[in-house]
Amino acid sequence: MNTEIKDNIEVTKPPIASIGIIGWLRKNLFSSLSNTILTLLGIYLLYSIIPSFISWAFIDASFVGSTKQECSKEGACWIFIKENLKLIFYGLYPSEELWRINSMYFVLLVCGIYILIPNLKYKGLVGSFLLILFPILSVVMFSGGFGLETVETRLWGGLFLTLVIAGVGIVLSLPIGVMLALGRRSKLPVVSLLSTIFIEIWRGVPLITVLFMASNMFPLFMPEGVNFDKLIRALIGVMFFSAAYLAEVVRGGLQAMPKGQYEAAQSMGLSYWRMMALVILPQSLKMVIPAIIGSFIAIFKDTTLVLVIGLFDFLGIIQFVGTNPDWLGFSHEGYVFAAVIFWIFCFGMSRYSQNLEKKLDTGR
Amino acid sequence: MQDRNLSLSNILFNRSIQGIFYQIVTLGLVILAIIYIVDNTARNMVARGLASGFHFLGVEAQFDIQMTLIEYSPTSTYFDSFIVGLLNTLLVAGLGIFVATIVGFAVGIARLSPNWLIAKLAEAYIEILRNIPLLLQIFFWYFAVLRALPKPKQSLEFADSFFLNNRGLFIPDPVFGEGGVLILYSFIAAILISIGIAVWSKQRQNKTGQTFPVFYSSIGLLISFVFLSMLATGFPVTFDYPELKGFNFKGGIKLIPELVALTFALSMYTASFIAEVVRAGIQAVSLGQTEAARSLGLNPNQILRLVIIPQALRVIVPPLTNQYLNLTKNSSLAAAIAYPDLVLVFAGTALMQTGQAIEIIGMVMGVYLFLSLMTSIIMNLFNRFMRVAER
Structure with a gap:
């Protein structure tokens, strides 16, 4: 009986207009009058921005040549970027010593790729090398000593300086931030109060006032004769500033930890520091990794502020190159280039943290 | 029992005694560090012949400021320059917060639009703007856009009353003539009556369940009161339009290019963060709430006004105020394009002239610290007030 009935029914196909591309368009772009108007406005917006930008940046742009005169008037003059590339990437760092920076970039790249590949052994080892030995090695490589020629920090600049400041800010501020977070959560009133105030x-306060303080007040704080380099002063400012932000992120993780974890660790007879190091911190830090990366992105973007105290970071050098009389009038190219580089770094980090979030979300 | 409490090991390993010990050590170290720094500073200041104290605030500042909201001249004191800088900071922060809120809410709602193209455009806006440093965006708007605008003679104009050129943005200035005060009074009266209606309708609804169109009646009251009072006084409001005289515009309100660029960059940048906050807030209200409200017979407008918005706001407001605070702190980047804000005027020029780094930076930091502490106090009160009344 049943089969007979089934055979008689013809399977009706959905109407053409509700499936496939047409269906998708109707559903997502033209579902109602107001939506149609919005879609048309959106298309108009795209039409007025994208073609003119593409023709400026690529079609009419000049890539070949070495002087300003070889640039077309209509399009972008990428020759400007090309000719100043060394300044933009390394600042005034002496040319014959550039291999020192490049080799450290190479080490960083290899270690970074190793860590990003899933399911490899010794990741912890590589990670701790990056966090502990690599910075020490970098200091020697970049500033000199042990037979290497000394390069003063006033010659450091460009993207290199940006990465140095952001890297130091990130590596040094994390342990300080963890200590401050533990301090703020501490049951000892004096420790908790001091950490909270700090x-x-x-x-x-805004980072800019911190940097002003670092450049104007730190010299007064030190005993006579002790004089810090301008870069180190800025680094100290950036470090404390980002440590305070990280402390709040870590505190969030500590607060999200269920009380049972503390009680279980204590009933095992662990001391405070062992409980924190072996039980609480590993779990709570893992929980807030995405937020920590968010702070790193903020630090990375904030490093541009060092130009107000006269350090030539990536953006600072692009501003500076734009004032060179040989290359006046190319600020658009400089800003677009800087924006693209910053965007790649920041967007890459935020995508990485989103992936990590998915991976670490092991279903609690 | 008594003996065990007195034994040495018990004292050493007693948790509370250990705690007191650690606290004394920490406090001691901090105090030592402070003494060390203060001592060094005092020596250094003597060695460099630096003055200390706040006497300099009453001294003539002897520098001019490009844009002032109050009377200021080079003969004014350093304290006046502090106030000028503070007001300029608050001005740009206020403008920025206003624009950022509108743009941010619009983009955040567009991000959730069922229209695919609009949602993608909003996403692109957010992802591009929040991943580029703010300083770079400020430089872009200031150096690459506003500085590249035409001269006053070829200004971009809108309705013959708004002019944009490389000297800034010129807008008409409203001038209130005789009887202008009456308009203000009637405006205030309309607001008071509307509040009265709202209270009355709430009470009536609680008693009888009947509703009253409070929103539309308030808008009607506002418009009709203001219009009637204008009619009665013979339209005393005139506008002082900017006019091209010689090489520049005269009249109207002039917004300097630094202010325009800074407001623009700050609000566009912060809007990308606000948009994400708004999106998260709306998504935090579960679909079941809408369905429950619908099954109670509320109309879409009521659902939005009585169910969705109050719950979404509870999630949105705390991070939103945080963004406002960030915007205010970020307005200090004004120093990089020479907009005369607190940092540029006071921590820049005044510091250079007087050399009193500690007092000046302390005052500037104090202002920002005060603002952020006030914000967090208000936020805590709000949270207590808005907390979900749980069973």
Whole structure:
């Protein structure tokens, strides 16, 4: 009986207009009058931006040549970037010593790729090399010593300087931030009060005033004769500033930890530091890794501010190159180039943290 | 029992005694560090012949400021320059917050639009703007866009009353003539009556369940009151339009290019963060809430106004105020394009002239610290007030 009935029914296909490309368009772009208007406005917006940008940046742009005169008037003059590339990437770092920076980039790249490949052994080892030995090695390689020629920090600049400041900010601020977070959560009133005051002061003021303070007030704080280099002063400012922000992120992770974890660790007889190092911190840091990367992105973007105290970071050098009389009038190219590079770094980090978030979300 | 409490090992390993010990050590170290720094600073200041104290605030500042909201001249004191800088900071922060809120809410809602193209455009806006440093965006708007605008003679104009050129943005200035005060009074009266209606309708609804169109009646009241009072006084409001005289515009309100660029960059950048906050807030209200409200017979407008928005706001407001605070702190980047804000005027020029780094940077940091502490206090109150009343 049943089969007979089934055979008689013809399977009706959905109407053409509700499937395939047409269906998708109707559903997502033209579902109602107001949506149609919005879609048309959106298309108009894209039409007015994208073609003119593409023709400026690629079609009418000049790539070959070495002087300003070889640039077309209509399009972008990428020759400007090409000719100043060394300045933009390395600042005034002496040309014959550039291999020192490049080799450290290479080491960083190899280690980074190794860590990003899933399911490899000794990741922890490579990670701790990057966090502990690599910075020490970098200091020697970049500034000189042990037979290497000394390069003063005033010659450092460009993207290299940006990466140095962001790297130092990130590597040094994490342990300080963890300590501050533990301090703020501590049951000892004096420790908790001091940590809270410290964190809130740094978080309450803009980075620019911190940098002004670092460049104007730090020299007064030190005993006579002790004089810090301008870069180190800026680094100290950036380090404390980002440590305060990281402390709040880590505190979030500590607060999200269920009380049972603390109680279980204590009933095992672990001391405070062992409980934190072996039980609480590994779990809570893992929970807030995405937020930590978010802070790193913020630090990376904030490093551009060092130009107000006269350090020539990536953006600073692009501003500086634009004032060179031989290359006046190319600020658009400089800004677009800087924006693209910054965007790649920041967007890459945020995508990485999203992936990590998915991977670490092991279903609690 | 008594003996065990007195034994040495018990004292050494007693948690509370250990705690007190650690606290004394920490406090001691911090105090030592502070003494060390203060001592060094005092020596250094003597060695460099630097003055200390706040006497300099009453001294003539002897520098001019490009844009001032209050009377200021080079003969004014350093304290006046502090106030000028503070007001300029608050001005740009206020403008930025206003624009960023509108753009941010629009983009955040567009991000959730069922229209694929609009949602993708909003996403592109967010992902591009928040991944580029703010300083770069400020430089772009200031050096690459506003500086590249035409001269006053070829200004971009809108409705013959708004002019944009490389000297800034010129807008008409409203001038209130005789009787202008009456308009203000009637405006205030309309607001008060609307509040009265709202209270009355709430009470009536609680008693009888009947509703009253409070929103539309308030808008009607506002418009009709203002219009009637204008009619009665013979339209005393005139506008002082900017006019091209010689090489520049005269009249109207002039917004300097630094202010325009800074407001633009700050609000576009912050809007990308606000958009994400708004999106998260709306998504945090579960679909079941809408369905429950619908099954109670509420109309779409009521669902939005009585169910979705109050719940979404509870999630949105705390991070939103955080963004406002960030915007205010970021307005200090003004120093990089020479907009005369607190940092440029006071921590820049005044510091250079007086050399009193500690007092000046302390005052500037104090202002920002005050703003952020006030914000967090208000936020805590808000959270307490808005907390979900749980069973």
